[in-house]
Amino acid sequence: MPKIPDATIKRLSLYCKELRVLSNEGMEVVLSKDLANRLDLNPTQVRKDLSYFGKFGRRKRGYDVSELLANLSEILGITTDNKIGIFGLGNLGRALLNFKGFSVRGFYVAALFDVDPAKIGSTLFGKQCYALSDAQEIVKKEGIKIAVLAVPDGAAQDVMDVILGCGIKSILNFTQRHVVVPEDVMIRSVDFTDKLELLAYFSRSKSNGR
Amino acid sequence: MPKIPDATIKRLSLYCKELRVLSNEGMEVVLSKDLANRLDLNPTQVRKDLSYFGKFGRRKRGYDVSELLANLSEILGITTDNKIGIFGLGNLGRALLNFKGFSVRGFYVAALFDVDPAKIGSTLFGKQCYALSDAQEIVKKEGIKIAVLAVPDGAAQDVMDVILGCGIKSILNFTQRHVVVPEDVMIRSVDFTDKLELLAYFSRSKSNGR
DNA sequence: AATATTATGTGATATTATTCACTTAATTAA
DNA sequence: TTAATTAAGTGAATAATATCACATAATATT
Numbered sequence: 001m002p003k004i005p006d007a008t009i010k011r012l013s014l015y016c017k018e019l020r021v022l023s024n025e026g027m028e029v030v031l032s033k034d035l036a037n038r039l040d041l042n043p044t045q046v047r048k049d050l051s052y053f054g055k056f057g058r059r060k061r062g063y064d065v066s067e068l069l070a071n072l073s074e075i076l077g078i079t080t081d082n083k084i085g086i087f088g089l090g091n092l093g094r095a096l097l098n099f100k101g102f103s104v105r106g107f108y109v110a111a112l113f114d115v116d117p118a119k120i121g122s123t124l125f126g127k128q129c130y131a132l133s134d135a136q137e138i139v140k141k142e143g144i145k146i147a148v149l150a151v152p153d154g155a156a157q158d159v160m161d162v163i164l165g166c167g168i169k170s171i172l173n174f175t176q177r178h179v180v181v182p183e184d185v186m187i188r189s190v191d192f193t194d195k196l197e198l199l200a201y202f203s204r205s206k207s208n209g210r
Numbered sequence: 211m212p213k214i215p216d217a218t219i220k221r222l223s224l225y226c227k228e229l230r231v232l233s234n235e236g237m238e239v240v241l242s243k244d245l246a247n248r249l250d251l252n253p254t255q256v257r258k259d260l261s262y263f264g265k266f267g268r269r270k271r272g273y274d275v276s277e278l279l280a281n282l283s284e285i286l287g288i289t290t291d292n293k294i295g296i297f298g299l300g301n302l303g304r305a306l307l308n309f310k311g312f313s314v315r316g317f318y319v320a321a322l323f324d325v326d327p328a329k330i331g332s333t334l335f336g337k338q339c340y341a342l343s344d345a346q347e348i349v350k351k352e353g354i355k356i357a358v359l360a361v362p363d364g365a366a367q368d369v370m371d372v373i374l375g376c377g378i379k380s381i382l383n384f385t386q387r388h389v390v391v392p393e394d395v396m397i398r399s400v401d402f403t404d405k406l407e408l409l410a411y412f413s414r415s416k417s418n419g420r
Numbered sequence: 421a422a423t424a425t426t427a428t429g430t431g432a433t434a435t436t437a438t439t440c441a442c443t444t445a446a447t448t449a450a
Numbered sequence: 451t452t453a454a455t456t457a458a459g460t461g462a463a464t465a466a467t468a469t470c471a472c473a474t475a476a477t478a479t480t
Contacts (some may be wrong), residue, residue, distance in 0.1 A: 007437060009411065013404035021388065031457070043457095044439055051459055059458045060446045076407045077414035091308060095301035100363070101386055101403050107410070145413040146406075153310075170409040172402065176311055178228055178248050186412040188405040192382065193311050194223050195398040196356075199380040200292045200317070202396045203355040217467060241427070253427090254469060261429055269428045270476040 008049045012072055014039055015046070019069040031062040073106075083110040085144040085168075087159050088151030089119055089129060092174055096150060097125050110142040132162055139166040146170045153177050218259045222282055224249055225256070229279040230314055241272040293320040295354040295378075297369050298361030299329055299339060302384055306360055307335050320352040342372055349376040356380045363387050 018038055022030055032050075036043040050056055050063075056071050057063045073079055084107055086093050093112070102109060112129040114120060120131045130138050138144070147163045149156065149171055156177035163171060164181065173179060173189040181187050228248055232240055242260075246253040260266055260273075266281055267273045294317055296303050303322070306312075312319055322339040324330060330341045340348050348354070357373045359366065359381055366387035373381060374391065383389060383399040391397050 005437060010404075010408065012411070013407040016407065017401075017404060033457085042439065044460095045437090047458060048438080048460075055459070057458050058446070059444075060448085060456050062457070075411070077410040078407060080410075080414070082410045082413070091301045091305035095305050098301060102406075105403060105406065107406060146409050170413040172405055172409060176227065177231060178224075178250075180248070186409060188402075188409060190400075190402040190405065191227075192398075192400040193227070193315060194220075195382060195400065196292075196312075196315065196317060197223065197286065199356050199382060199396060199398060203292070203380040215467065243427080252469065254430095255467090257427090257429060258468080265429070267428050268476070269474075270426050270478085272427070 004052045008052055011039075011041070011045075011049055012076055015049070016069060016072050016076065016078070019065055019072070022065050023069060027065055029062045030065050030068075032057070035063070078106045080106065082107045082146055083142055083144045084108065084146040084148055084172075085111045085113060085135070085139060085142075086148045086150060087113045087132070087135075087163060088149065088155075089114045089116070089124060090150065090152065093148075093150040094124065096148060096174075097127065107146075110144050111138050113138075132159065135162055136166045139168060144168065146172065148172045148174065149179075150174045214262045218262055221249075221251070221255075221259055222286055225259070226279060226282050226286065229275055229282070232275050233279060237275055239272045240275050240278075242267070245273070292317045292356055293352060293354045294318065294356040294358055295321045295323060295345070295349060295352075296358045296360060297323045297342070297345075297373060298359065298365075299324045299326070299334060300360065300362065303358075303360040304334065306358060306384075307337065317356075320354050321348050323348075342369065345372055346376045349378060354378065356382065358382045358384065359389075360384045 015035065018035060019030070032043040032046040035041075036046045039046075047057070050068075053075050054071070056068050084102070086096055086109060089097075089112055093114075097109065097112070109127055112119075112124060112127050113132045113135050114129055115132050119129045122129050144166075145168065147166075147168045147170070149159060149163065151159045153175045156173075156175040156179050160171070160179040160181065164185065169185050171181070171185065171187040173187055175189075176191070178189070179187065225245065228245060229240070231248075232245075242253040242256040245251075246256045249256075257267070260278075263285055264281070266278050294312065296306055296319060299307070299322055303324075307319065307322070311317075319337055322329075322334060322337050323342045323345050324339055325342050329339045332339050354376075355378065357376075357378045357380070359369060359373065361369045363385045366383075366385040366389050370381070370389040370391065374395065379395050381391070381395065381397040383397055386401070388399075389397065
């Protein structure tokens with residue numbers, strides 16, 4: 001089996017997202033060229049990326065939108081129920097709890113964790129909140145595979161260690177800290193400051209009349 | 211002049227972020243090795259990246275944290291005060307209000323906007339909350355150039371229209387909706403579902419023993 | 421003061437990712 | 451039915467990126 005490039009894997013979810021948009025727009029078929037244009041990529045790259053996983057297109061016709069979306073979803077594991085646990089229930093954690101996008105993509109928030117006694121044992125938006133100290137037990141019981149880290153920055157590494165102690169290997173980090181994890185653990189950080197800086201640059205060049 | 215790799219540019223803000231953390235921790239000097247470890251990079255890469263812009267380190271000693279941070283900030287153009295307005299004060303809006311990264315990067319939250327009478331006129335985390343209907347006046351008065359859209363998805367386009375009516379040309383969109391804007395407006399959307407999907411893929415291939 | 425050590429800076433090299441150039445299959449038109 | 455066309459699929463070439471290996475400078479030690 002040929003090794004699939006990291007860069008390819010990262011693009012798969014982009015393709016998924018765009019295919020959902022196309023699907024909403026009522027498009028039934030899409031060409032590698034069109035998909036590439038919409039994502040600012042090279043058509044060859046789109047085809048090559050897809051070719052690592054199979055032959056999804058039809059020559060002279062293109063790719064069937066819903067079929068390709070289904071295939072990529074399958075590859076990305078979006079069809080299976082991915083159970084996630086949210087660690088930290090401040091404003092950010094609660095905002096994420098309200099986020100509809102999880103269920104749309106087959107993600108299920110299975111448990112909440114916090115250290116605040118006022119929250120532990122209570123139910124937030126229909127989800128049970130547990131003590132951080134009980135995480136190992138609950139994670140195992142619920143089969144949670146993905147952790148969402150939404151604690152205050154100062155607690156990031158400590159809570160991270162708890163998460164690792166639960167055997168979770170996939171983490172979505174919403175803190176601003178760069179937490180250290182073992183090599184077999186995948187951590188992705190959500191950071192929008194790069195976009196902020198870009199917008200700042202844009203608004204500045206706007207007002208300069210450039 | 212040697213061409214600076216795109217990958218290097220993208221890492222500069224990572225370095226900035228980590229240097230700010232180091233600065234907060236009271237570190238005055240940092241080694242390329244340490245910076246690399248904290249960011250999960252190779253020390254050589256850190257040095258090479260920095261070397262495109264100059265010689266900031268001292269052999270046998272390392273890099274002066276605040277000096278390097280100042281240099282990188284200069285390079286990235288993070289200097290002027292950018293005034294932003296937050297539209298929508300649900301959990302997400304409040305989470306953003308708490309977000310320290312704004313001020314650290316020279317962004318200043320100048321006003322909050324909502325439609326909830328209970329919030330209008332009140333002060334949240336030291337910031338004044340105004341009625342959405344007063345946005346035009348306040349935006350002009352405060353000189354707000356960037357809008358953060360954090361309203362419920364259903365209200366996205368309506369509030370977007372209000373924002374546009376204020377003459378704001380730079381928008382950071384936290385809703386899941388695809389909002390329509392004129393061509394001279396820059397909108398950046400914050401979406402982490404691609405990362406979620408990547409994590410799902412990873413956790414699945416893990417359990418398959420791949 | 422001389423020597424050893426350590427960490428930066430960097431040309432050379434290895435690795436990884438992208439694009440080219442072409443083949444193949446499906447469709448359309450003659 | 452045959453030829454022309456079009457778009458996917460793909461090995462090979464190119465380009466971009468990361469790492470190695472070592473020269474260089476600063477500091478510490480003897």
